[in-house]
Amino acid sequence: MPKQSHSKIPTPQPGETFHWNRYFTRRQFIKGSAAVLATAAAAAGGIKTGFKENQVAYASEETSGKTVAIPTICENCVWRCGAIAYVKDGILTKLEGNPEHPNSRGKLCPRGNAGIKVLYDPDRLQFPMIRAGERGSGLWRRVSWEEALDFTAENMQRIKDEHGPEAMIMSSTHNLTQPYFENLLNAFGTPNYGTQRSLCFNAMTIAFTYTYGIAQPGVDYDNCRYIIYTGRNLAEAISNSETQKMMEFAARGGKIVVLDPRFTITASKAVEWLPVKPGTDLAFFLAVNHVIVTEELYDRDFIEKHTVGFEKLKEALQSYSPEWAAERCEIDAGTIRRIAREFASYRPAAVAHPNWRTSNFRNSFQTQRAIAILNALMGNWGKPGGLTPEGEESGPELGSLPQPPYPKVRAPRLDGVPWKYPLVPLKYGVIQEIRDALLTGKPYQGKGWLVYRQNPLMSIPERRKTLTALKNLDFLAVIDILPNDTAYYADVILPESTYLERWDPIAPAGNKLFLRQPVVEPLYDTMSGLMILKELGKRLGLEDYFPYEKEQDIIKAQIAPFNIDFDELVKKGFYEVKESEDHEMHFQTKSGKVEINSSLLESVGEPGVPVWQEPPAPPEGQFYLLTGKVAQHSQFTTQNNQWLMELTPDNPLWINAAVAKRLGIKDNQKVVVESKVGKVISRANVTEAIRPDCVFLAAGFGHLSKALTIGYGAGVSNSALHETNTDKLSGCQALSETFVTVKPLNSEEIAGGETS
Amino acid sequence: MSKRYGFVMLVYRCIDCKACQVACWAENEVPLGKTRNWITRDGYRGTFPHLSVDYLPGNCMHCDNAPCVSVCPTGASSKREDGIVAVNYKKCIGCKYCMVACPYDARYFHPEKEVADKCTMCKHRLAEGKEPACVTTCVGGARVFGDLNDPHSRVSKLLRKHRHKVLLPEQGTKPSIYYIMERPQEGGNLE
Numbered sequence: 038m039p040k041q042s043h044s045k046i047p048t049p050q051p052g053e054t055f056h057w058n059r060y061f062t063r064r065q066f067i068k069g070s071a072a073v074l075a076t077a078a079a080a081a082g083g084i085k086t087g088f089k090e091n092q093v094a095y096a097s098e099e100t101s102g103k104t105v106a107i108p109t110i111c112e113n114c115v116w117r118c119g120a121i122a123y124v125k126d127g128i129l130t131k132l133e134g135n136p137e138h139p140n141s142r143g144k145l146c147p148r149g150n151a152g153i154k155v156l157y158d159p160d161r162l163q164f165p166m167i168r169a170g171e172r173g174s175g176l177w178r179r180v181s182w183e184e185a186l187d188f189t190a191e192n193m194q195r196i197k198d199e200h201g202p203e204a205m206i207m208s209s210t211h212n213l214t215q216p217y218f219e220n221l222l223n224a225f226g227t228p229n230y231g232t233q234r235s236l237c238f239n240a241m242t243i244a245f246t247y248t249y250g251i252a253q254p255g256v257d258y259d260n261c262r263y264i265i266y267t268g269r270n271l272a273e274a275i276s277n278s279e280t281q282k283m284m285e286f287a288a289r290g291g292k293i294v295v296l297d298p299r300f301t302i303t304a305s306k307a308v309e310w311l312p313v314k315p316g317t318d319l320a321f322f323l324a325v326n327h328v329i330v331t332e333e334l335y336d337r338d339f340i341e342k343h344t345v346g347f348e349k350l351k352e353a354l355q356s357y358s359p360e361w362a363a364e365r366c367e368i369d370a371g372t373i374r375r376i377a378r379e380f381a382s383y384r385p386a387a388v389a390h391p392n393w394r395t396s397n398f399r400n401s402f403q404t405q406r407a408i409a410i411l412n413a414l415m416g417n418w419g420k421p422g423g424l425t426p427e428g429e430e431s432g433p434e435l436g437s438l439p440q441p442p443y444p445k446v447r448a449p450r451l452d453g454v455p456w457k458y459p460l461v462p463l464k465y466g467v468i469q470e471i472r473d474a475l476l477t478g479k480p481y482q483g484k485g486w487l488v489y490r491q492n493p494l495m496s497i498p499e500r501r502k503t504l505t506a507l508k509n510l511d512f513l514a515v516i517d518i519l520p521n522d523t524a525y526y527a528d529v530i531l532p533e534s535t536y537l538e539r540w541d542p543i544a545p546a547g548n549k550l551f552l553r554q555p556v557v558e559p560l561y562d563t564m565s566g567l568m569i570l571k572e573l574g575k576r577l578g579l580e581d582y583f584p585y586e587k588e589q590d591i592i593k594a595q596i597a598p599f600n601i602d603f604d605e606l607v608k609k610g611f612y613e614v615k616e617s618e619d620h621e622m623h624f625q626t627k628s629g630k631v632e633i634n635s636s637l638l639e640s641v642g643e644p645g646v647p648v649w650q651e652p653p654a655p656p657e658g659q660f661y662l663l664t665g666k667v668a669q670h671s672q673f674t675t676q677n678n679q680w681l682m683e684l685t686p687d688n689p690l691w692i693n694a695a696v697a698k699r700l701g702i703k704d705n706q707k708v709v710v711e712s713k714v715g716k717v718i719s720r721a722n723v724t725e726a727i728r729p730d731c732v733f734l735a736a737g738f739g740h741l742s743k744a745l746t747i748g749y750g751a752g753v754s755n756s757a758l759h760e761t762n763t764d765k766l767s768g769c770q771a772l773s774e775t776f777v778t779v780k781p782l783n784s785e786e787i788a789g790g791e792t793s
Numbered sequence: 794m795s796k797r798y799g800f801v802m803l804v805y806r807c808i809d810c811k812a813c814q815v816a817c818w819a820e821n822e823v824p825l826g827k828t829r830n831w832i833t834r835d836g837y838r839g840t841f842p843h844l845s846v847d848y849l850p851g852n853c854m855h856c857d858n859a860p861c862v863s864v865c866p867t868g869a870s871s872k873r874e875d876g877i878v879a880v881n882y883k884k885c886i887g888c889k890y891c892m893v894a895c896p897y898d899a900r901y902f903h904p905e906k907e908v909a910d911k912c913t914m915c916k917h918r919l920a921e922g923k924e925p926a927c928v929t930t931c932v933g934g935a936r937v938f939g940d941l942n943d944p945h946s947r948v949s950k951l952l953r954k955h956r957h958k959v960l961l962p963e964q965g966t967k968p969s970i971y972y973i974m975e976r977p978q979e980g981g982n983l984e
Contacts, residue, residue, distance in 0.1 A: 131819045133929065144930050150815035272808035275932065284806050284933045288983040300837065302808050305846045308979060312842045668810035679825060680818060684811050693841060725841045 048163065049179040057175035057520065057744045101126065108135055108610020110544055110553040112536035113148035113155065114671040115211050116140055117544050118277050119610065120149060122537065122556035129153055129537060129557050137611055139278060139547045146275045147669050151680040155518070155535050156557065160677055160746050162520055162532035163561035172508055173526045175743065182564065182572075189487075189529050190576030192512040193225070196485040202226035203448035204482065206471055209489040213541040213553060214566035217583070217591075218489050219464075221570050223443040224582040228450045229483065233672075234465035236496050238393045239769040243460060244405030245391055247635045248413070250625030251426050254391060258282035260422035262386040263292045263379070267318050267408065269392040272302035274666035292383075294376060296321065298663060299691070299733055300726035309376075312728050315661045315773050316398040316652025317366035322389070322407035323649060324362030324370075325377040327354045329414050334381035336416025343622055344413055346634020346645060353646045384415040386422025397664070397773035399764040400650035406635075407647040413631045419622065432545030433614040436597035438584045451475075451483055458768045459641050467768035469497050469761050475506040485512035489566065490533065494522040494741065495673040498759030498770060499714045504741075516569055519677060520744035532563040539565035540588035543595045550596065551611045567591065643766065655730065655776035660692075662712065662775045663733040664755050670737045676748030687752035689722035691733035692779060697723040700780065707782035710734075710753070712775050714760050717753035718782055732779055734758075797876040798914055799941040799969035800928075801948045801957070802850050803983060805976050807832060807935035809848040813927035817852075820915060820926035827901040829853070829912040830927055847974065850935055852927065853878060853899040853912035854960065854968030861891035861900065861909075869908075876941070876969050877916055882908045896964045914938075941969065951984070 049055040104125045111118040111132070119138020123131040132152045134141035141149070165185030170176030180188075196204050208231030209218040222230055234242070242252035256264065256279075264286070271280045287293055287306050295307040296318050304310040313321060329335050330351050340347050359370035359377075380387045389411040395401045417423025449456055451474035452467040461467060472493065475483050486493075486507070497503045507513055507526050515524040516531045524530050533539070538560065541553040564572075571583035585591050593603055601612045626632045634645035655661055669675070669685040676682065690708055692700075702708055704723040709716060710732070717739065727733055738752025755772075762771040809832050817823060817830050829852055836846030855878045862870045862878060869884035870891055885908040892900045892909050903910040915925035923929065928938040939948035948971075951957075955975050959968040977983045 131926075133816075133926075144932055145812060145816070146932055147810050147812040147815045150812055150819060150930060153819055272810070272933070275810060277932065280808070280810075280932055281934065284808065288803070288806055288934070288977050290977045290979050290981040290983075292979055300842075300844050300846070302846075302848075305844075306805070306808070310842070310844075668808070680815050683825065684814065695841070725837045725839065725844055726846075727841070729841070 051164075051179050051181055054169045054176060054178045057177055057525075104130065107554065107556045108137075108552070109537070109556055110213075110541070110551055111141070111145065111149045111152060112212070112553075113152055113675065114275075116276050116278075117213075117546065117551075118145060118149055119546070119551055120145060120152070121610075124556050127557055129156055134277075135610065137549070138551060139549070141277050142281055144277065144281065146277050146280075147684065148275075148671055148675060148678075148681060149277070151675075151678050152537060154678045154680050156537045156560070158519065158677055158679075160520060160744060161518060161535075161561065162524075162530060162563070165532060165562070166530050168528045172513075172528070175525075177530075182562070185529055185531055186569075186572045186576060189514045189531065190573055192514070192528070193485060193487065193573075194577060196512060197225070200482070200484050201448060203229060203446070203451075204484040205229070206231060206451065206483050206486040207489070208232065208468065208471075208486070208491050208493065210491040212490060212566070213544055214570070216542065217567055217570050220440070220582050221574055221579070224574065224579040225577060226444045226446060228446040228448060228463075229452070229471065230450075230463070230466055231452070231468040231471050231491070231493065232464070232466055233468065233491065233496060235461070235467040235469060235763070235768045236770050236772075239461065239465055240395070240401040240764065240767040241391055241393060241405045242465070243462070243767045244402055245409050246462075247460070247626070247637050248406060248409035248632050249418070249426075255425040255427040256282075256388050256390065257420075257422050257425050258286045260386055261286060261291060261388055262422060263294075263383040263388070265294045265296070265376075265380065265389045266303060266307075267296045267322075267390065267392050267404070268395045268397070269390055270297065270301040270303045270665060272306060273668045274393065275668050292379075298661070298728040298731045299665070301665070311368050311372070313396075314365070314367045314728070315663065315731060316396050316400060316654075318396050319400050319404040319407060319647070319652075320357070320362040320365040320649065321368055321373060322404060322411060323354065323357035323647065324359045324373045325380070326350070326407060326411055326414065327357045328359060328374055328377035329381050329411070330354050332378070334378065335414035336384060339416030339418070340414070343418070343624070344631040344633050345628045346632060349634040350410065350646045353644070353648060357649065381415065385417040385420035387415050388412065388417060388422070388424060389415075391424075394769075394772070396652075397771055398652045399762060399769075399771040399774065400652050401769060401771070402764050402767040403647045403650050410633050410647065413633055418631070427547070433548065433550065434598070435543055435545070435550070435595040438591060438594045440582050440584060449480055451480070452768075454768065458765065460637065460766050461768040465768065467763060468493065469763060469770055470768075472497050472503050472506045473761070475509065476502060484510065485514075486510055487514045487516075488523050488527075489516045490518070492521045492523050492673045494526065495737075495754060495756055498756055498761045498772070498775075500754060500756040501715060502761075503756075516566065518563075519674070520742055521673070522741045525742040525744060531569050532561065533569060534559045534563040534565050538563070540567070540592065541565070542567075542591050548614045548616045549611045550599070550601075550606075550614065552592065552606055554607060554610075638766075653774055659776040659778055661731045661773055662710075662755065662758060662777045663731050664736050664772050665733065667735045670735070673737045673740070676737055676740060676751055677745045679747060682747050682751065687720070688735040688738040689752075690719040690779065691722045691724055691727045693727050693729040693731070694723050694725050696729045697721060702779070702781050709780050709782050710758060710777050712758040712760060712777045715757040717757050719753045732777065794942050795874050796940045797942040797969070798919070798938070799855065799876060799948060799971065800852075801937040801939075801951045802970065802972045803935045803937060803951070804847050804849055804972055804974050805935075805983060806933040807848040807850050808933040809834065810932050812930045812932050813850060813936060816926040816930040817912075820918070821913070823910075824904055827903070827910075829899075829901070829910070849960075849972065850927075850931075851897065851899075851960070851970070854897050854966060854970045855912075855914065857967035857969065858965060860894035860896065860964075860966060864890040864894040866890065877914050878911075879913060879916070880908065880911065882906060885909060896961050896966065955983075
């Protein structure tokens with residue numbers, strides 16, 4: 038058994054009130070091998086949260102003193118890598134990639150390796166708690182699960198009774214339990230669903246869905262010869278298997294072209310780096326398409342057989358010559374022409390990568406459409422070296438538990454889908470609009486918000502506004518594993534078990550079904566998301582929507598269509614399904630073909646083919662504020678991880694060396710960065726590796742929660758600076774359309790400090 | 794012939810993600826604030842927009858002519874036949890001579906064990922037929938490990954085919970860690 042904590046401050050007992058900051062900050066850091074073990078069963082109050090129900094598959098007398106290997110799935114980002122956990126006497130000592138899993142291929146990225154420090158994070162939420170002072174005062178009362186769940190459900194029911202179910206907002210991060218979160222949402226009857234999608238890659242997924250019928254196609258790296266990445270930085274925004282394949286592709290002599298205003302690590306591996314002007318990658322791709330169409334370099338057969346709208350494209354592209362584009366994107370016309378010809382010469386083994394967010398402008402949807410169409414011109418769909426139709430939703434069809442139909446929704450959505458955003462799928466939504474609707478009270482006033490392992494306060498632009506919106510709520514409940522920023526301002530916190538302590542529904546990957554299972558017993562008085570949702574559902578009279586007694590019941594239902602023995606699945610961690618031989622060329626679009634001209638776009642009065650949309654540019658003396666990732670962090674969730682923070686402890690402001698010299702800014706010097714909506718004090722990273730008209734801040738830092746003793750005070754938040762600019766077609770937040778001033782910090786600024 | 798272990802670093806393939814460091818910390822229970830391996834940045838060379846940069850993974854160079862071994866007053870540090878420079882914790886008195894002598898700064902003082910600790914090539918993993926933890930997890934595929942005495946090993950093949958270097962050759966330490974700096978040519982192959 039793990040050693041007891043050496044903490045001087047005792048864990049609060051049920052019913053005891055404590056001050057969060059004091060409780061958390063004065064504790065010592067505890068090493069993984071000597072983790073805290075709270076008495077999990079003690080405060081359970083009749084609910085079976087303990088491990089009797091959650092029995093770790095391999096813990097037994099036989100394994101005492103031995104290291105056992107338990108297959109499971111990582112959750113330090115959304116890539117869902119298969120992992121193998123090495124556990125000795127109930128203590129997790131190592132995580133490695135599972136060679137059987139196509140997403141990890143036997144390797145884990147730094148975040149995956151650092152999963153141990155998620156489990157043994159000294160600041161983890163250890164028990165349910167209810168606010169005992171003003172919102173954000175840090176005063177909490179430890180309560181039993183019974184009381185916390187009753188309190189949450191009573192408040193949700195009260196809001197439903199007084200204002201209707203739509204007054205309750207529910208939002209969730211992208212995770213395996215999400216379908217059951219959606220169950221609670223739909224059964225409760227609220228249409229107000231928030232996901233991170235509109236702050237992420239809506240532009241890409243919607244553009245590819247309306248072109249190919251698949252949101253996120255893959256790339257056949259093994260046979261590819263030429264790839265253009267646009268703002269996709271796979272070396273730092275690691276998607277494990279894809280990053281591995283990109284490097285294998287590059288080492289084999291495949292040609293990589295990178296469009297990015299920054300010299301990212303991916304750009305440093307490229308054959309050609311094109312430091313494109315922000316927001317103008319659309320011009321580049323319109324011109325590449327122009328060259329390919331006018332010089333007839335496209336796959337005529339594919340265009341004729343499998344696409345619609347080519348003639349309209351041809352007409353629309355006429356004016357987008359390389360010379361026209363060069364004036365806008367600052368890439369030489371000769372280079373554009375050469376790349377277009379070169380790229381086409383490799384077809385079908387040439388891919389314009391679907392990317393992630395490209396340049397993060399409102400016109401990114403048009404950019405993504407132009408990229409989707411460029412691939413169609415190459416006729417690379419399903420061909421060796423081309424795009425592959427392996428969407429995230431693809432894979433074997435799983436079984437499910439029977440449940441009643443959902444009640445009819447009676448109100449429009451607060452986020453404007455579809456009445457303001459007709460093209461945005463309901464499952465994606467436009468979360469920044471929810472925040473704004475809370476502030477305006479239009480079309481009606483939202484009253485409560487249930488947040489599931491998400492952190493709207495850190496993710497939505499204009500943090501100051503978000504904080505006001507959250508403070509104005511009647512009720513805010515948070516389910517999470519860490520005392521994150523949104524939790525800091527909540528009324529009740531329901532602590533979830535980490536991914537290393539709980540069961541989740543099955544995750545298919547390719548033709549394999551993978552299992553996430555607990556590798557150690559829960560360290561604290563926490564529950565799995567599946568059980569928290571069920572317990573809430575029960576209290577809201579929605580028990581029929583959660584027809585399971587324990588998590589395994591769901592998994593057993595999922596694998597029912599296959600001839601799988603549950604115990605064998607647990608032991609092996611996956612099951613391989615026979616691959617289907619269905620390679621028919623059919624597209625899930627309105628026409629059943631690749632829609633070069635989108636009838637859906639036309640139906641809402643928009644041009645059916647991509648057109649130039651002028652991006653805004655910073656006025657004299659201001660910079661584009663760019664954002665992006667570092668390989669050691671995942672959004673807002675990893676800044677309390679001891680190991681990852683040792684590697685990357687903050688997010689300095691990248692600024693071009695020549696510009697910094699002109700402004701009198703030295704490397705490492707404190708600088709004031711100010712946008713229309715906020716101001717932060719950062720530290721300068723003076724570098725050659727960025728365009729002179731841009732500055733860059735990595736995402737995820739600048740936490741407000743003082744309960745994150747490692748992450749609090751580290752770096753700055755770009756949500757504090759970001760203005761809200763939403764694309765009317767994709768609902769995507771244009772993260773690069775915020776312009777900032779940068780100046781060296783002087784004494785009066787120190788007094789002001791961070792204002793947002 | 795006996796085995797002689799070494800690393801070949803395919804520098805082009807290193808993406809500076811530092812998974813190798815975290816894997817090592819977990820595998821070898823390295824205390825917080827210390828490290829047995831690292832990645833150093835060489836660059837940026839040039840000025841915007843004509844830039845290049847390399848990332849060099851590193852760890853103890855397991856030198857044939859190891860200064861840490863020759864200065865060790867107790868014989869705690871030794872060069873094994875299989876190429877590993879090993880530290881015998883029982884013999885180490887924590888005098889730190891080796892830390893001063895190492896030109897690669899490969900050692901750290903372990904605050905609890907009170908010994909000068911460093912990379913062991915994960916010899917406990919080698920005994921189980923596994924590769925060192927940093928190699929197993931290397932996302933970019935930059936770290937290659939193997940038997941330099943075996944002409945059929947990947948490390949030997951890479952060294953035969955590509956120009957390579959060692960770090961600080963002027964020190965005369967004869968490291969067992971080789972660096973291939975070459976970038977792949979279009980249609981070529983770094984293998």
